Amino acid sequence: MTAATAESILAHVQDGPYKIEVDGEVMFLRNMSALVLRDLKKEADQRPKDIGEDGDWVFRVLLILRCTCDEEGARLFEDSQYREVAALSPAYMFSIIPEILGAYGLMPDEDDQDTEVGKSETTPNSDGGSD
Secondary structure, eight states, rough: OOOOOOOHTTTTOOOOOOEEEETTTEEEEEEOOOOHHHHHHHHHHHHHOOOTOOHHHHHHHHHHHEEEEETTTSSOOOOOHHHHHHSOHHHHHHHHHHHHHHTTTTOOOTTOOOOOTTTTOOOOSSSSSBB
């Protein structure tokens, strides 16, 4: 085992968008810092909610709005499209969110009793999805 160096650590910086596959489609996710993702969770908790929404649901919608992008990293959705994204079928929403969270290294530990998606504030992992 070798000692980590600044260069070996910085070699894990994500260059372009993360690439994931959901329901047979390739999707791209913007390169987001851990701080931006943490602030997104705070925003979701503070945002006014519609009937049936809670902070975790709003966080999921905001993840799709702010993180999905094209191959060059340009966002697919504007914030004004919140209602449209919030209207996605729950089945699709629950298939896409674990993939997004996994790309960013935000999936809760399997040993964690609280398995609700989106609760973890860990930093994104270095591999961030598949190439």
